[in-house]
Amino acid sequence: MITTSTIELSVVMPCLNEAETLAVCIRKAQGYFERSGVVGEVVIADNGSTDGSQEIARELGARVVDVPEKGYGSALMGGIEAAVGEYVIMGDADDSYDFSDLDPFVERLRAGDDLVMGNRFRGGIEPGAMPPLHKYLGNPVLSFVGRLFFPSQIRDFHCGLRGFKRESILSIGLITTGMEFASEVVVKSTLAGLRISEVPTTLAKDGRSRPPHLRSWRDGWRHLRFLLIFSPRWLFLYPGAVAFLIGLIGSVMLAFGPVEVGSVGFNVSTQVYLLALTIVGYQAVLFALLAKLYARHEGFFIPRSAAFERFAERATLESGALVGTALFIAGFVIGVLQFAAWAAVGFGGQDVVDTVRLAIPAALLMILGVQTIMAGMFLGILSVPVRRR
Known part of the structure; x- marks a missing residue:
């Protein structure tokens, strides 16, 4: 019988109207637990969905956490705080990341790393999965700025699939509510002297029919502004x-x-x-x-x-x-x-x-x-x- 004391890994997915792809993401994570023998849970941090995402998650056995404060960072922190696993792996619920292949993250976490970042440029980006503006300008430039400003070796600052020790991440005082949360995790983990590694991961094309929540220029500026303020x-x-x-x-x-x-x-x-x-x-x-x-x-x-x-x-x-x-x-x-x-x-x-x-x-x-x-x-x-x- 699985109890909160036996759960090793919590897979946390932020959710805002992800009914099209949420089920397949949950099933992949649950399939990983069955295949690997890892005792885990799926936590859906819902940020106010109106398309029935909550019901889909509950029917599949995932735990739904309602996060009223809007924003990508707010949703993730709500899910991380509610998670009970020693380790947390977070990833978007748009079927762009493969939750059935989490072994590289779990191996590094078990080896003692506090934060394990996915690297999409090493693992592979499927055609159409990332806009050219993000692939050739936004992500490389912002990741370079992050390495320049801070003593970090991370090559992909904004990969949405990453794992970490829950207590380590809760100890560094994360405060941002928006997309810049991705940069804050890396920057504050680096400044706090946490043990960080990077593993290859793949990025597939977004499985949703609607446009993504990300706004290229606005969210890119928020990331850059955060890096500047912290340096x-x-x-x-x-x-x-x-x-x-x-x-x-x-x-x-x-x-x-x-x-x-x-x-x-x-x-x-x-x-x-x-x-x-x-x-x-x-x-x-x-x-x-x-x-x-x-x-x-x-x-x-x-x-x-x-x-x-x-x-x-x-x-x-x-x-x-x-x-x-x-x-x-x-x-x-x-x-x-x-x-x-x-x-x-x-x-x-x-x-x-x-x-x-x-x-x-x-x-x-x-x-x-x-x-x-x-x-x-x-x-x-x-x-x-x-x-x-």
């Missing part, structure tokens, strides 16, 4: 650092006089724009650092390095105030010297270009100083001890 280095730090260095070096060079590159001359008007670029870049760098410090403070899973940990130990309200004050004073001194030079000539007329040339770095230093002081104050807020419930 402030690429979204803010690297672009900000480049902008800051270009602006700062250019501003300093022009503070000593006009610069000519070939037939092109640069003067104070260029210096003004470089001032703005420096400030924007510095703000982006500060935001990246503050975002990582906040995530560290709250216990989020984020990429960390020894250099960042050393910085985090030294980043305090006091250190920010000291650095910011030093920058502000440097700019203020330049302003005072300019004022003294003007007073020495009886506050008469000045050469506008030469005056602005020095006023720009003075203003820049004071602005950067104030920004640094404000960042230090935010760090002070983060460092206030609080009693958490």
Whole structure:
């Protein structure tokens, strides 16, 4: 007799009006249990179907879990939380994945892996199973971005067939409700140091007669947005650092006089724009650092390095105030010297270009100083001890 304590594997399928293909998916999963001897259950995480999918599932002996909160991620989390197996294999209920051939996933899970990803590009994609836009652009690009941003070796970030230890996945704090859930599982598992592997799997043509729920550009952007948000280095730090260095070096060079590159001359008007670029870049760098410090403070899973940990130990309200004050004073001194030079000539007329040339770095230093002081104050807020419930 099968009881909840003896179930090893839960096959979870998100469902939203999948009456055309749900039965064949359930039968394939049940056939796998019979053939392999794996003690398992089929859990249908229903997201509000109106086509009778729930009745089909119950008639075939699957367990139906009603998930009222809409979205692919919401449905899957509802099913995962309700599952009782030690291991979970999730996959779409559109008959594009073969639930009768789950041995590679179960073998890796039994070997100790926390997350086992399917790879459709290694296993094979049937003609017409994946739109060319997804096959040659969307999936390869987003998977490359994921490997670039995070220390992951996964080649197919968005394969819908994947297996994992239930407790391991529940421990990493998955929160997204939409299609970006697929990326979140890989990213947070990687950042949490879980043991991850990849096995070939095949992708068949969708068995439904209606269009899929996936919206290429909208859901692709949601995946990319998630990857960017979870990697402030690429979204803010690297672009900000480049902008800051270009602006700062250019501003300093022009503070000593006009610069000519070939037939092109640069003067104070260029210096003004470089001032703005420096400030924007510095703000982006500060935001990246503050975002990582906040995530560290709250216990989020984020990429960390020894250099960042050393910085985090030294980043305090006091250190920010000291650095910011030093920058502000440097700019203020330049302003005072300019004022003294003007007073020495009886506050008469000045050469506008030469005056602005020095006023720009003075203003820049004071602005950067104030920004640094404000960042230090935010760090002070983060460092206030609080009693958490």
